[in-house]
Amino acid sequence: MEIQTPSLPSDRVALPNQGIWRRLPTLGMAIGVVGLLLTGLLGKGHPADALHSYLVAFLFFLSLGLGGLFFVVIQFLVRAGWSVTIRRLAEHVMATLPLFALLFIPIALGIHEIYHWTHADAVAHDPILQHKAPYLDAGLFHLRAIVYFVIWSAIGLYYWRTSRRQDEIGEASITRRLQNLSPLAIILYGLSQTLAAFDWLMSLDPHWFSTIFGVYFFAGSVVGILAVLILLALSLQRAGALHELVTWEHYHDLGKLLFGFTVFWAYIAFSQFMLIWYANIPEETEFFAARWNTGWKSTSIALALGHFVLPFFVLLLRDVKRQRLGLMVVSIWLLAMHYLDLYWLVMPNLHHDGPALALADVTSLIGVGGLFLAVLTRLMAKGALVPMKDPRLAESLLFENA
Amino acid sequence: MAEAQSTLEVSEPVDLDPIERRPDLIEGNPSFHDITEAVARPLEWKAPLGWYLFLAFSLSLLGLLGVSLAWLIWEGTGIWGNNVPVAWGWPIVNFVFWVGIGHAGTLISAVLFLFRQRWRTSINRTAEAMTLFAVACALIFPAIHTGRPWLDYWMFPVPNQMSLWPQFRSPLMWDIFAVNIYGTVSLIFWYLGLIPDLATMRDRSTTVLKQRIYGLFSLGWRGSHRQWLHYERAYLLLAGLATPLVLSVHSVVSFDFATSQLPGWHTTIFPPYFVAGAIFSGLAMVITLMVICRVVFKMEHIVNMLHFDRMAKLILATGTIVGYAYATEFFVAWYSGNIYEFFAFKNRALGPFAWAYWTMITCNVVIPQVFWFKKARRSIAVLFVVSIFVNIGMWFERFVIVVTSLHRDFMPSSWDYFTPTFWDIATFLGSFGLFFTLFTLFVRFVPMVAIAEVKGVLPQAHVHHHNPIVHGSQGGRGQ
Structure with missing residues (x-):
C-alpha cells in the first residue's frame, strides 16, 4: 500500500551546504585519524594509560550509538507518531554502530593492559578469578564482543536501510515490518547491552559485581542520545535544514524525556550505591571505596x-x-556528565589515588569522536534527514504538546 | 521554527493512523449522553442479585479476616508459621503482594497520562480504586505483624512519654512513609478525577439523600471553564507527582530485603525489578477485575478488546523485564564467586522449595508468553486465565524471595522447612475479603469509569470532527 504523505521541500531534508556539515566527513576522518595516531604514540611508553583513556572515549561514543538504537526501536515498538521527524537522526547515529566493531580492535589487542583477569599469574593465586574463568576468558570475551557487534550492526543497519528505503518506495508495509521486528530487537539489545557492560566495564574490577550494572549503563546511554538528538537538530536547523520539521513541540518532548532519563539514571545510580553502602559487604563496597576514600571523592x-x-x-x-540556548547548554552539559560518568567508572581502576588527566584522554576523545562524526555525517549526506514517506509523518508535523 | 506563518502545506487526515487505522477507543459511536447513562446505570438501578451475593461472599471473607486478627491479637504471632529460621513468613509476603497490586493503578492513571495514552480513560478510575484498596490491604500487615497493634503509633514520629523515636535507619520505617505517601497521593489523585463525575451523579440524583451526599463530595463543582482550567492543571501536576511514586514505593519495599546481607535478598537490581514486577501483577489484577465488571455492568463498549490488548502488551513487557531480572540475579550469583549467594539460588531452583520457584517461573515468565499472539490478547478466556496465573506467580515470587532465603541460612543446624498455619491462610484470604468488599461497594456507589475523561476521547469532543482534512487536531482516536 502506498501512502500519501506531505511533500517536504528537498532543501529542508538534505544535509545543509553551509557550515561545516559537508566538510565533516573528510574533516572528521582526518581529525579522527590524527587523534588515534597521537593516542597510539602516547601509548608507546605506557600502553595501559592510553588504552584506558581510549576505552572511555570508545564507550562514550558507542553508548550514543546504542542509545540511538534504543530510541529508534522503542519508537517502532510503541508506534509513536510524534517522534517521526527526529527519528531519522537517531537512525543515523545508530547506523554508526559497525564502526565500533573496528574501533574495538585496540581494546581486543590491548586486553592484557586493561583487564586484570587476563593475567594468568594473577588468576593462579586468586580462587575467585579461577571460579570466574569460564566467563572471564579472553577467547570468550572476544567471541562475545563479535556477537554483540553482529547483533548491534544487524539491527542498526537493517532499521537504517529499511527506513530509508521507505523514502523511495513509500510502502506502509515497511513500517509494519519494522514494528513487528521491534520486540525481538529490543530484547536482543537489552541482553547484549547488559553483557557488554559486564564485560567491558564491570570486569575492569573482576572481583566486583552488581546486578543492576547493565541498567546503569543503559540509563546513561539514553541520557546521552537524547542530548545528542537535541544538539543535532538544533545545529542542523541553525544551518537551515529541518526548518519547521522539528518544532518546539518536539524539542519540548525531547527535553521531557531528557529530564525523565536523568532522573532514571539517578534512581539507578542511587539504588546501586545505597544498597551497597547499607549492606557494607567488603567485596561490594570496594567499588565505592575506590571512588570515595581516595582522590576520586570530588569526582x-x-x-x-x-x-x-x-x-x-x-x-x-x-x-x-x-528555547535554543537553554536546551543547548543543558544538552552539552549532560553529554559532558555522561563522559564523566564513564571516566569515573573506568579510570579509578588505573589511577587509584585520584583523577590524573592525561593528554591521551583528549586525543582518544578527538580520535574516536572524529571518526564517529565523519561516519555520522557521511550517513546523513545520503538521502533525507527525515523519514519522508513515513505514514505518521503528518501526525509528527502537526504534533502539539497538550 | 517559531514563525507566525507556516510555510509547510500539511493537510492529512491525522485522526486515523495510516498503519493501524487506529480504532475508536469507545465502540458503537455513543453520544456523550450515552456514556453518562452507561456509567451511571449501576449506581441508579436496583443492584442485581449477583452483586448482593458477591457482597455477601466478600463480607464473609472479611469476617474471616476479623476473626483471624482477633485471634492474633488475643493469642499473639505464635498462631502463624513464622519461626526461626523463617522469622518473616506470610505477613510480609502478603504485604509486598498487595502493595505491588496497587502499582498498575498509578501507572495507568499517572504514567500513561504523561505519555498521552488516551486509551487509559476507560480503565483508570477502576485501576486507581484498585490501587487504594490494595494499599489498604497491604497496610493491614505492618499494622498487625507484631501482634500488638496498639503499639502501632511507635511507627510514627510522635512525641511520647518514653522519648522513643522511630528507627529511621530501618527500611521498614521507610516503608511506612513510602506506602502512606503513596496511599495519600493516590487518594487525592483519584478523588480529584472523581469530582466532575460526582457532580454528574449529584445532578442526576432522584433522592435528597443521594443529592446531598454526592453534592457534598463534588465540592460545589459547576463545570465552568475556570473550574476546568484549575482541574486540568491540578490533574497534570498530580500526575507528575504520582509518577515518581510508581518507582519509589516498590523500590523502598525492595529495600526491606536488599539492604540486608542475606544471600538472595541483597542484590542491587532489586529496586527496578520490584517495580516492574509490581506493575506486572497490578495489570493482571486490573484485567481480572475488568473482565468481570464490564460484563456485569454492561460496559463492553467502553472497556473493549483494545484496552485488554494494550494491557496484555504491558504485561508482556513488564513480564519480560521480570524475566531479565531473574536471569541477571542467577547469573551474577554465580559470577560473584560468592558461594553463599550461589547456594541461595541453587537452593531456590533445586532445594525443598523448588516447587514454589518453578511455579513462579511458570506463571511469571512462561505463561505470559501467550500474549505474543494477538488472538490471545483479545480472548477474554485467555486474558482471564493468564491474569490469574500472573497473580499467583507474583504471590509466589515474594514467597520464594522471603522463605527460600531464610529457611536455609548460614547455620545448617537451624535449617528447617516452612509450613504455613491455618491462620496464615485465613489472614491472607481475609485480606481478599477486605479488597473485594471495598471493590464491590465502589462499583455500586462511585462511577467506575471516568465519565468526563471518556467523553474527551470521543470523536465528537473535537471541533474538527466532521472535517476529515484537519489541521492540528489529534482527533478522538487511539493513542
Whole structure:
C-alpha cells in the first residue's frame, strides 16, 4: 500500500551546504585519524594509560550509538507518531554502530593492559578469578564482543536501510515490518547491552559485581542520545535544514524525556550505591571505596551534583525545554556528565589515588569522536534527514504538546 | 521554527493512523449522553442479585479476616508459621503482594497520562480504586505483624512519654512513609478525577439523600471553564507527582530485603525489578477485575478488546523485564564467586522449595508468553486465565524471595522447612475479603469509569470532527 504523505521541500531534508556539515566527513576522518595516531604514540611508553583513556572515549561514543538504537526501536515498538521527524537522526547515529566493531580492535589487542583477569599469574593465586574463568576468558570475551557487534550492526543497519528505503518506495508495509521486528530487537539489545557492560566495564574490577550494572549503563546511554538528538537538530536547523520539521513541540518532548532519563539514571545510580553502602559487604563496597576514600571523592560528588541535581532543577523549567540556548547548554552539559560518568567508572581502576588527566584522554576523545562524526555525517549526506514517506509523518508535523 | 506563518502545506487526515487505522477507543459511536447513562446505570438501578451475593461472599471473607486478627491479637504471632529460621513468613509476603497490586493503578492513571495514552480513560478510575484498596490491604500487615497493634503509633514520629523515636535507619520505617505517601497521593489523585463525575451523579440524583451526599463530595463543582482550567492543571501536576511514586514505593519495599546481607535478598537490581514486577501483577489484577465488571455492568463498549490488548502488551513487557531480572540475579550469583549467594539460588531452583520457584517461573515468565499472539490478547478466556496465573506467580515470587532465603541460612543446624498455619491462610484470604468488599461497594456507589475523561476521547469532543482534512487536531482516536 502506498501512502500519501506531505511533500517536504528537498532543501529542508538534505544535509545543509553551509557550515561545516559537508566538510565533516573528510574533516572528521582526518581529525579522527590524527587523534588515534597521537593516542597510539602516547601509548608507546605506557600502553595501559592510553588504552584506558581510549576505552572511555570508545564507550562514550558507542553508548550514543546504542542509545540511538534504543530510541529508534522503542519508537517502532510503541508506534509513536510524534517522534517521526527526529527519528531519522537517531537512525543515523545508530547506523554508526559497525564502526565500533573496528574501533574495538585496540581494546581486543590491548586486553592484557586493561583487564586484570587476563593475567594468568594473577588468576593462579586468586580462587575467585579461577571460579570466574569460564566467563572471564579472553577467547570468550572476544567471541562475545563479535556477537554483540553482529547483533548491534544487524539491527542498526537493517532499521537504517529499511527506513530509508521507505523514502523511495513509500510502502506502509515497511513500517509494519519494522514494528513487528521491534520486540525481538529490543530484547536482543537489552541482553547484549547488559553483557557488554559486564564485560567491558564491570570486569575492569573482576572481583566486583552488581546486578543492576547493565541498567546503569543503559540509563546513561539514553541520557546521552537524547542530548545528542537535541544538539543535532538544533545545529542542523541553525544551518537551515529541518526548518519547521522539528518544532518546539518536539524539542519540548525531547527535553521531557531528557529530564525523565536523568532522573532514571539517578534512581539507578542511587539504588546501586545505597544498597551497597547499607549492606557494607567488603567485596561490594570496594567499588565505592575506590571512588570515595581516595582522590576520586570530588569526582564522585561532582557526578552526583552534575549528572542529577543541577540538570534536575534546570530541566524542570518548562522554558528551558522550549528555547535554543537553554536546551543547548543543558544538552552539552549532560553529554559532558555522561563522559564523566564513564571516566569515573573506568579510570579509578588505573589511577587509584585520584583523577590524573592525561593528554591521551583528549586525543582518544578527538580520535574516536572524529571518526564517529565523519561516519555520522557521511550517513546523513545520503538521502533525507527525515523519514519522508513515513505514514505518521503528518501526525509528527502537526504534533502539539497538550 | 517559531514563525507566525507556516510555510509547510500539511493537510492529512491525522485522526486515523495510516498503519493501524487506529480504532475508536469507545465502540458503537455513543453520544456523550450515552456514556453518562452507561456509567451511571449501576449506581441508579436496583443492584442485581449477583452483586448482593458477591457482597455477601466478600463480607464473609472479611469476617474471616476479623476473626483471624482477633485471634492474633488475643493469642499473639505464635498462631502463624513464622519461626526461626523463617522469622518473616506470610505477613510480609502478603504485604509486598498487595502493595505491588496497587502499582498498575498509578501507572495507568499517572504514567500513561504523561505519555498521552488516551486509551487509559476507560480503565483508570477502576485501576486507581484498585490501587487504594490494595494499599489498604497491604497496610493491614505492618499494622498487625507484631501482634500488638496498639503499639502501632511507635511507627510514627510522635512525641511520647518514653522519648522513643522511630528507627529511621530501618527500611521498614521507610516503608511506612513510602506506602502512606503513596496511599495519600493516590487518594487525592483519584478523588480529584472523581469530582466532575460526582457532580454528574449529584445532578442526576432522584433522592435528597443521594443529592446531598454526592453534592457534598463534588465540592460545589459547576463545570465552568475556570473550574476546568484549575482541574486540568491540578490533574497534570498530580500526575507528575504520582509518577515518581510508581518507582519509589516498590523500590523502598525492595529495600526491606536488599539492604540486608542475606544471600538472595541483597542484590542491587532489586529496586527496578520490584517495580516492574509490581506493575506486572497490578495489570493482571486490573484485567481480572475488568473482565468481570464490564460484563456485569454492561460496559463492553467502553472497556473493549483494545484496552485488554494494550494491557496484555504491558504485561508482556513488564513480564519480560521480570524475566531479565531473574536471569541477571542467577547469573551474577554465580559470577560473584560468592558461594553463599550461589547456594541461595541453587537452593531456590533445586532445594525443598523448588516447587514454589518453578511455579513462579511458570506463571511469571512462561505463561505470559501467550500474549505474543494477538488472538490471545483479545480472548477474554485467555486474558482471564493468564491474569490469574500472573497473580499467583507474583504471590509466589515474594514467597520464594522471603522463605527460600531464610529457611536455609548460614547455620545448617537451624535449617528447617516452612509450613504455613491455618491462620496464615485465613489472614491472607481475609485480606481478599477486605479488597473485594471495598471493590464491590465502589462499583455500586462511585462511577467506575471516568465519565468526563471518556467523553474527551470521543470523536465528537473535537471541533474538527466532521472535517476529515484537519489541521492540528489529534482527533478522538487511539493513542
